[in-house]
Amino acid sequence: xxxxxxxxxxxxxxxxxxxxxxxxxxxxxxxxxxxxxxxxxxxxxxxxxxxxxxxxxxxxxxxxxxxxxxxxxxxxxxxxxxxxxxxxxxxxxxxxxxxxxxxxxxxxxxxxxxxxxxxxxxxxxxxxxxxxxxxxxxxxxxxxxxxxxxxxxxxxxxxxxxxxxxxxxxxxxxxxxxxxxxxxxxxxxxxxxxxxxxxxxxxxxxxxxxxxxxxxxxxxxxxxxxxxxxxxxxxxxxxxxxxxxxxxxxxxxxxxxxxxxxxxxxxxxxxxxxxxxxxxxxxxxxxxxxxxxxxxxxxxxxxxxxxxxxxxxxxxxxxxxxxxxxxxxxxxxxxxxxxxxxxxxxxxxxxxxxxxxxxxxxxxxxxxxxxxxxxxxxxxxxxxxxxxxxxxxxxxxxxxxxxxxxxx
Numbered sequence: 001x002x003x004x005x006x007x008x009x010x011x012x013x014x015x016x017x018x019x020x021x022x023x024x025x026x027x028x029x030x031x032x033x034x035x036x037x038x039x040x041x042x043x044x045x046x047x048x049x050x051x052x053x054x055x056x057x058x059x060x061x062x063x064x065x066x067x068x069x070x071x072x073x074x075x076x077x078x079x080x081x082x083x084x085x086x087x088x089x090x091x092x093x094x095x096x097x098x099x100x101x102x103x104x105x106x107x108x109x110x111x112x113x114x115x116x117x118x119x120x121x122x123x124x125x126x127x128x129x130x131x132x133x134x135x136x137x138x139x140x141x142x143x144x145x146x147x148x149x150x151x152x153x154x155x156x157x158x159x160x161x162x163x164x165x166x167x168x169x170x171x172x173x174x175x176x177x178x179x180x181x182x183x184x185x186x187x188x189x190x191x192x193x194x195x196x197x198x199x200x201x202x203x204x205x206x207x208x209x210x211x212x213x214x215x216x217x218x219x220x221x222x223x224x225x226x227x228x229x230x231x232x233x234x235x236x237x238x239x240x241x242x243x244x245x246x247x248x249x250x251x252x253x254x255x256x257x258x259x260x261x262x263x264x265x266x267x268x269x270x271x272x273x274x275x276x277x278x279x280x281x282x283x284x285x286x287x288x289x290x291x292x293x294x295x296x297x298x299x300x301x302x303x304x305x306x307x308x309x310x311x312x313x314x315x316x317x318x319x320x321x322x323x324x325x326x327x328x329x330x331x332x333x334x335x336x337x338x339x340x341x342x343x344x345x346x347x348x349x350x351x352x353x354x355x356x357x358x359x360x361x362x363x364x365x366x367x368x369x370x371x372x373x374x375x376x377x378x379x380x381x382x383x384x385x386x387x388x389x390x391x392x393x394x395x396x397x398x399x400x401x402x403x404x405x406x407x408x
Contacts, residue, residue, distance in 0.1 A: 020067070021074030021263045022102065024056060024093060025274035026082040027296070030115070030153040046296050053089045055303055056274050057096045059292075062306050064100050067271045067281070072102050074260035075110045075131075081138070083114035087126035094130050104131055109259040111136055116154035116162040124169060135166060135173040136205075142195045143188050146181050150217065163199045172256065174203035177234065180227045181209050182220040189230050193237045202256035205249055206234045228387055248337045248381075248389060265334040267350075275299050286327035290319035325398040328355060332396035336389070341380025358402070362395050 028049055046052075075097070077090060090112065104110065111134040112127060141147055142156040166173050175196060179189055196204070208227060211217045222230065235245065243251040247265060250258065263270045264280075267287075272279045276294035280287060293299045314321075322330070328351055335342040342363075348356045363379045366372040371385035371392055385392055 019073045019259075019263055019266075019268045020069050020071070021076065021260050021268075021270045022072060022097070023076045023078060023260070023270060023272045023277055025272065025277045026077060026079040026085060027052070027275045028079065028084050029081050030084060030118075047300075049085050049089055052274075052296075053085075053092055055300060056093060058303050059273055060096055060100055062303070064102075066279075067269065070101050070103055071105045072097070072108055073105050074108060074263060075104065076260040077112040077132075078136075079113055081115045081118060082112050083118040083123065087123040090132075091126055091130045109134055111258070111260055113138060114162070117158040119162065119165070121165070124165070124171075128169070133172060135171055136176070137162065137166070137173055137201075138176050139163075139196075140176055140178040141181070141188075142192050143184075146184060146188065149181065149183075150178070160195070163201075167200055172202055174205060174258070175199075175201040177204060177206040179206060179208060179230045179234065180222050182217055184222060184230075186226070186230065186233065189233060190237075193234065197237070197241055203250070203252045203258060204238055204243060206231070206238075206251070207249060231387070244339070245386075246339050248386060265338055267331060267334070284321050286322040286324050287330075288314070288319060288321050290314060292318070323400060324351065324355075324403050325400050327351075329396065329398050332359070333393050336379070336381060336393065336396065339380060341375070341378035344377040359396075366392060366395065 027046070075094075077093075082090060094110075098104075108131065110132045112132050113136045115138045137159075139159045140150070140152060142159060144155050147155060163173075163175075177192060177196070179192075208231065209217065209221070221227075238251045239245075242253050244254065245251050246257050247261070250261070252258070260270075262268075267282070269282050270280055272292070274292065275296055276292055276299075278289065278291040280289055282288075293302060320326075331347070331350065332342060335346075342359065344356060347359055359379070363372055363374075366385070367374055367379070370382055371388070372379050373382050381389060381392065
């Protein structure tokens with residue numbers, strides 16, 4: 001049941017957290033990858049990108065009182081392929097943020113996702129002149145065979161050329177690695193890592209292919225034991241190169257962690273603009289999630305029916321006001337994904353001493369099994385625990401009945 005003190009249509013109010021970021025979704029792609037389940041479209045199959053940019057700008061002006069911040073710690077352009085758009089359209093969005101009183105902090109992290117062969121020197125210069133200082137490269141693999149299998153539009157040579165271009169500017173960039181693909185061998189994975197190691201990336205995100213049963217890519221995949229070996233190879237290689245695993249699927253050289261993604265993992269507020277974008281506010285007692293339609297026509301229709309007001313029209317179709325059980329579940333999941341782990345002091349501060357005791361009772365047997373470790377009053381996954389993290393997270397799933405005094 002919803003908290004009766006927070007009604008749909010009521011402003012979410014001013015935030016007090018130290019960090020706040022905005023995510024802007026760009027749903028345009030050259031071609032949809034076989035494994036993709038994001039809200040994206042082939043660029044020729046939907047409205048011109050300039051029209052979409054105008055919709056995002058309208059959403060920003062309509063809803064800016066939801067998050068009345070004046071300073072942005074992070075800004076992230078994701079997709080899709082944001083670099084597919086003319087640089088002027090990305091700059092237009094940055095300008096619009098400033099016009100609506102969202103100012104980038106002095107040390108703000110501004111990231112744009114790029115795919116190989118979609119950027120050039122002119123685009124990079126436009127990005128840099130307007131505050132973009134971090135690039136996330138959707139490389140996935142240096143095997144043309146595997147890239148073709150998953151319908152990636154670029155080839156390995158284009159990836160290499162794009163990385164060389166980024167390095168010529170001495171830029172801060174991240175690199176995506178996709179593994180456990182059908183018929184992929186350990187030798188192919190090692191080759192990917194060997195080539196990647198010749199570049200000066202500061203961040204790497206290895207993703208194990210995840211597709212449902214019956215999906216075209218579900219056949220001929222490496223066995224589970226081989227997938228574990230692949231993950232171990234990636235981990236060992238990156239650690240040897242000076243990276244550390246700060247989150248289950250993310251490695252960074254010290255000081256180069258993704259600050260925007262850390263918002264999601266450390267219970268900070270964020271605002272998602274654009275198609276299918278999700279947001280999180282902490283104004284309600286245990287937080288509120290809300291989101292945009294994932295269909296481009298519904299997104300356009302919803303904005304056409306809106307006018308500027310002091311509130312954002314929350315309803316059961318686009319929002320969820322969390323209770324303590326949901327908030328605690330989210331808090332445990334995201335904290336345990338991080339190498340720093342689940343903090344006793346942060347748990348007690350937000351949820352109280354009795355909840356901390358619940359966490360102790362769940363965690364102790366997992367520590368005894370060497371799936372969790374206790375260090376500096378934080379519970380975190382061991383290397384053994386990382387491989388069965390989903391099973392461990394299930395132990396930290398809470399229901400309303402677990403909190404008889406839950407008023408929400």
